Amino acid sequence: MNSNSATGVLRRVTVIDDDEDGRGELMDALSDFQYEPLEVTGRFENRIDELIARIEEQDPGFVICDHRLQPKQMAQFYGSKLVKELVARKRPAMLLTMYGSSDRLELKRTRFHVPVIVDRDMFRPEYIGHYFEVCAREIALDPVDERKPHRCLIRIDRVTREHGIQIDAIVPSWRPEHAVPIPSECIADELLNKISDGSYLLGDVNIGARTEDDLYFHNVDEIAPPPKDGLD
Numbered sequence: 004m005n006s007n008s009a010t011g012v013l014r015r016v017t018v019i020d021d022d023e024d025g026r027g028e029l030m031d032a033l034s035d036f037q038y039e040p041l042e043v044t045g046r047f048e049n050r051i052d053e054l055i056a057r058i059e060e061q062d063p064g065f066v067i068c069d070h071r072l073q074p075k076q077m078a079q080f081y082g083s084k085l086v087k088e089l090v091a092r093k094r095p096a097m098l099l100t101m102y103g104s105s106d107r108l109e110l111k112r113t114r115f116h117v118p119v120i121v122d123r124d125m126f127r128p129e130y131i132g133h134y135f136e137v138c139a140r141e142i143a144l145d146p147v148d149e150r151k152p153h154r155c156l157i158r159i160d161r162v163t164r165e166h167g168i169q170i171d172a173i174v175p176s177w178r179p180e181h182a183v184p185i186p187s188e189c190i191a192d193e194l195l196n197k198i199s200d201g202s203y204l205l206g207d208v209n210i211g212a213r214t215e216d217d218l219y220f221h222n223v224d225e226i227a228p229p230p231k232d233g234l235d
Contacts, residue, residue, distance in 0.1 A: 013064035013135055017041045019054075019085065020069040020099075021077035029067060029126075036128040047078045054078065055088060065135050066096035069123075070106060081109060087116040095138035099123045102216065112186045114219035115207075118150060149217065152207035156227055157185075157220070159202040168195060174218070177210045183218060191224040203227040 016038045020026035030040035041061045047054045058066060068086050072078040078085075082098055089096040097119035100106055110120060118141040119134045137147055146152075153176070160171045160182040170190070171182040187195055194204065206223030 013038075013132070015039045015041060015061065015063040015065075016131070017043060017058055017061050017063040017066045018068075019043055019058070019066065019072070019077075019082065021072045021075035022069070023075075025069065025123075032128045033131075036131075038128065038131070044077075046076055049079050051078070051080055051085060051088060054085065055092070058089070058094070064095070065131065065138075066094060068096060068098055070098055070100035070110070083110055083113045083117055083120075087113045090116060090118065090138065090142060093142050095135050095142065097121065097134045097138065099126055107216065108184055108186055110216070111184065111219070112188050114217075115152075115189075115221040118146070120216070149211045149213060150209050151211060152221060153210050154205060155208045155210060156230065157204045157206050157208065157223060159198050159200060159204065161200055162198055170198070172204075172220075174208050174210065177208065177212070177218065181215070183215050185220050185223070189220040189223055194224070194226065197226060201229075203229055 016033055018026055018029045018040055020029065026042060030042065033040040041063055043054065043057045066089055068082040070082040072080065072082055086096045086098045098117055099121055100110065100123060102122050118138045121134070137150065140147055141150060155174055155176050158173045158175060160173050163169045168187045170185045170187060172185050173179065173182050190204070198204065203226070204223050205225040205227045207221040209219055212218040
């Protein structure tokens with residue numbers, strides 16, 4: 004979809020950003036591409052349902068949400084949680100983030116449920132049609148190739164438990180030499196005390212993902228035997 008087709012339900016785009024300047028820049032960029040930008044302001048603390056209700060009142064075709072809503076006290080929850088809830092309610096939405104190192108593991112916790120995450124510096128309003136399509140297809144249970152889950156072997160590369168459990172793993176069918184962090188929340192609770200370095204698990208992974216930040220882990224709920232002959 005290009006800017007000339009920014010009509011109908013997709014034309015109305017709600018922007019959620021605690022920073023007034025950042026929100027204004029996004030809204031100006033959307034206006035330049037003939038979208039009708041809408042905003043929600045206020046302080047919502049932990050009242051995510053109240054924020055969602057405000058968004059639903061506007062009935063936008065798409066929602067763009069910043070990840071960190073806490074600095075200016077708009078909300079005590081992350082934008083990733085809001086986008087997850089909106090998509091679950093079949094409201095197409097995307098997340099913007101600066102991808103700071105402290106955010107990466109937090110984003111991984113909800114990555115399965117958040118179809119589109121874009122580095123804020125890389126966001127372009129002319130790509131909204133693409134972002135919308137990725138979300139809409141996922142809501143319709145027909146995800147794009149980069150988001151399709153595949154039942155895969157996952158090899159635990161390293162587990163540490165000194166300061167809470169930290170897990171790095173390799174997905175051989177994605178990148179056999181590249182270890183990535185997995186939030187413990189993505190692994191079934193009953194398996195967490197059973198895994199160690201070298202353990203194999205089975206889970207759903209989008210091995211079509213282009214980058215580590217796009218990779219998700221879901222339904223990681225089985226111990227698997229090592230591959231025969233040591234092959235992955």
